[in-house]
Every structure is written in C-alpha cells, then in structure tokens.
Amino acid sequence: MPNSTPAASITSHPTIKRRLISMVYESLLALAVLFLPFLLFELAVQGAHTPLTEHMRQCLAFLVMGAYFIHQWSREGQTLAMKTWRLKVVLPGHAHVPLRVAAYRYVLSWMWLLPALLVSYLLDLQHWTALGAIGVGILAWSSTALFTGNGQFLHDKLAGTHIVQLPAPAKKPKKVAA
Secondary structure: OOOOOHHHHOOEOOOHHHHHHHHHHHHHHHHHHHHHHHHHHHHHHOOOOOHHHHHHHHHHHHHHHHHHHHHHHHHOOOOHHHHHOOEEEEOOOOOOOOHHHHHHHHHHHHHHOHHHHHHHHHOOOOHHHHHHHHHHHHHHHHHHHHOOOOOOOHHHHHHOOEEEEOOOOOOOOOOOOO
C-alpha cells in the first residue's frame, strides 16, 4: 500500500542547471563504481579487445551502473551525487521508489545517450564527431524538461517519478566563547 512521503511536501523542483551539474558529478562517480568490476573483467579476459569482449564490457557497464542506480533510487531515492546536490527521486504517493519503477527509470534514462550512440554507429562517426553527436543528444534530451509541463525530464515523466530539491540543512548555532 502506498505511503505519502512527507519529504516530498517540503521540497521544490530543482533547476535544469542544478540537475545537469549533478549529472556531471554523477558521471565521475560512475567511473569509481565501475573501477573494480572492470579491473576484475580485464584480468579475466587478459585485456583482450575482440568484438565479443567489447560488447561484454558494454553489458558489464550497463549492468553494474544499473545495479547501483536502481539500488540507490529504490532505497533512499538518492545517489551520492544527488545527496551532494540535495536532489531526490520520488514517486508521488509512495514512501520509496519501488524496484520495478527504479529499473524502468534506469532503462529510460539511457535515452540521454542511446539515440546519439545509434546515430554515431549508423553514420560511422568517429572521435570528435561522435562526441559532438552525444553532446547534441544530451542537449536535446535535457530540453525535454521544457515540454513536460512540470520541468521534469522525459524519462521521469514516463516513469511517473519526479526529481525534487530538498531543503538546505539547518545551520548549527555558533557557540559563544566563554
């Protein structure tokens, strides 16, 4: 049975800029999350660079990041980067984001990159042009927040989730020196 979350009632919608900056920080933290699994994988395949091992690397990244994000979103509604920027994923009417909704949101969040990666592959874009296509894709997806009606990105709109801005923590009173 869904529970209302009091935290959602004392929050506001974060700016697009704040969410994008948090995502940059999130991408740096994702490298840390991927480090050990990739180290173990590289030892197992002895650094091979065959088409099969390249696809296995991609699958490993997708699965490891999925486990991290789905776990964090369904447990606390926040990753480490989201905690730093006081952002939280909520599902209105629920105390926590259910696992299935967090998984659905994770798959949908790949729309930030998937169309650009597909275009890069189909057009055989290399290096800077491929990176440029990914940048354009990220800008295009971030612009979806302008059209969803509530400032949320399209993947949140489709998943029924919201990113909310948590209030700043109360400042501790200064101690007066005796």
